[in-house]
Amino acid sequence: MSTQVAETPHGALGLSGEDLVAMYRSIVTARLLDEAALRQNRMGRAPFVVPGAGHEGCQIGTAWAMRRGVDIWLPYYRDLGVVLVAGMTPVEVFLGVFAKAEDPSSGGRQMPSHWGSRRLGIISGSSPIATQVPHAAGIAYAVKYREEDAVVGCWFGDGATSEGDWHEGLNFAGIHRLPVVFVCENNQYAISVPQSKQMAVKDVAVRAEGYGFPGVVVDGNDVLACYAAMRKAHERARAGEGPTLIECKTYRYLPHTSDDDDKSYRSREEVEEARHRDPVVQFGRYLTEHGVIDEAGDEALRIEVKTKIESAIQAAWEAQDPEPESALRHVFEEPT
Amino acid sequence: MTEKNVVTAIRDALHDEMAQDERIVLLGEDVGARGGVFRISDGWVAEFGERRVIDTPLAESGIVGVAIGMALHGLLPVAEIQFADFIHPAFDQLVSEAARLRYRSNGDFGCPIVIRTPYGGGIHGALYHSQSIEAYYAHVPGLKVVAPSTPADAAGLLRSALRDPDPVMFLEHKKTYRAIKGDVPDTYFTTPIGRADVKREGTDLTCVSYGYALHQCLDAAARLEDDEDVSVEVVDVRSLAPLDVSTILESVRKTGKAIVVYEDNRTYGAGAEIVATIAEQAMFDLDAPPTRVGGPDIPAMPFAAPLEHYYLEPEPDHIYRRMRELAAF
Secondary structure, eight states: OHHHHHTSHHHHTTOOHHHHHHHHHHHHHHHHHHHHHHHHHHTTSOSOOOOOTTOHHHHHHHHTTSOTTTSEEEOOTTOHHHHHHHTOOHHHHHHHHTTOTTOTTTTTOSOTTOOOBTTTTBOOOOSSTTTHHHHHHHHHHHHHHTTOOOOEEEEEETGGGGSHHHHHHHHHHHHTTOSEEEEEEEOSEETTEEGGGTOSSSOGGGGGGGGTSOEEEEETTOHHHHHHHHHHHHHHHHTTOOOEEEEEEOOOOSOSSTTOOGGGTSOHHHHHHHHTTOHHHHHHHHHHHTTSOOHHHHHHHHHHHHHHHHHHHHHHHHSOOOOGGGGGSOSSOOOO | OEEEEHHHHHHHHHHHHHHHOTTEEEEETTOSTTOOTTOTTTTHHHHHOTTTEEEOOSOHHHHHHHHHHHHHTTOEEEEEOSSGGGOGGGHHIIIIIITTHHHHTTTSOOOOOEEEEEEOOSSSOGGGSSOOOHHHHHTSTTOEEEOOOSHHHHHHHHHHHHHOSSOEEEEEEHHHHHHOEEEEOSSOOOOOTTOOEEEEOOSSEEEEEOHHHHHHHHHHHHHHHHHHOOOEEEEEOOEEESOOHHHHHHHHHHHSOEEEEEEEESTTSHHHHHHHHHHHHHGGGOSSOOEEEEEOSSSSOOSSHHHHHHHHOSSTTHHHHHHHHHHHO
């Protein structure tokens, strides 16, 4: 049995069939939840959403190598897949989409997708780009200082790699060989600005060399490749060997946000072409080919996920709005 | 009691806190082997180790950003920005991140960092070693901004800052570092953030100030008393944010006259907020229009001695003269 498992790509990574189904459930949830959130926006029930479709492969793949309850997560706003793996539930996601009082990220104070949860170890994020990168380095410094076993995961897009904070954070992490993994979800555009106008290099990953640690390029649409890269980087971090920069080449199928119109900066042909490498479809195909799931099983899983999302939307929509005067709270720590 | 100057008081207080609490780390440019350009941390690498006294790359946004991360994971970082003039690259980390973490997470996260930075002029620091930065940050909800003027207040406020669950900007006026001496209790004490202090009692007018300017006010007040028997009450706000409005108003209601003196550029400076507060809340107790004495609205304090002197004293003995005018109103 073990020989048989080791012969498959997932077996070589130590992933069982059950693991794959769990990963698949997450990736399908990320996609269907993303689509549902956009529908809520188009229905006029959510003023703003951040689509992530196309990014699920690298999000689920990299996040899967992290440990819930131990590791620390600094996602960016497109990282629905990452926070699902970190433990955020669809109801919690929609409490944020509808800006409800019980939204775990911000109690409805921030735009949706500005994730945060102390309980889950997800560090609250903002809209300015790459500000979380030095935070990740500082947290990793504290992890090392306190001699803990945790690893810090820090996700961002290609656009973030132009910011000074990005370079300052990686530099500090490199100097102190900190237990942190930097994950770039390179979808080739900073909103509308193509990679060719963001940088003169082909791969973001080469920038790691400037900070004294490895940078690797992976196919961001290949869940298992992303998992493998993250697992290796995670092991390196835990072994005290320092940071890794993982660049996942991927694509965003939808506009930057519900307020963006991507037709002005990229052709429909380009988007359609990218969809041929859809990470959700490819991963589904992998599972079918390896006999982990069949068509009926896939269909049943999707129905189960859809049902869960529909009830999450219903529950979140009916939840309480924040009290208006609560806007004044939590500027500083409140007396207990 | 021991007489100390301001820089020694800060050094001693921070040293003792670090010795007592392993969570406190100091990070910044040249804080390690060099011991800081003002020698605050001289010898501390040997005493506390490189992991607690951290020489950073020359990157202010990174220094503050890394400190925020440390604070998010159980440490109590003290980030030293070598000169306040160089803090501007960290504005985003301070305003968008440190100040907003608690608010944006609905109280889920806090950010207990202390940013120490030398500010102010009169030390031939020119355009980029003389700036006053307090107004930028005192405007930001979520940040506390303190600017002690005496050795005892510096020690007491630094201890409070280290115990504060929220970000505190601790501004150290460079000219006070060695010029201002005073008694500091040998026993443990703290000075609460957000509480002003009446540094000189008086009955004819209220002078509100902070930082090095406070000492110029005390000097002018003493001479005015000697020369013309005018009794000036001098209030040291100590904290710009939160501002101790009640102590200021109590004094102004007693004297009926108010002058606010600060080194920063006059327009939109701390004086604007303090005078507006007095005008709104004590108008009918006033016997004269409240007045501001701030620095001229030029981009910075120039280097040449006559130019620098002009910034600090655009007319001879101007604080004394403005107090005298107000008393005679």
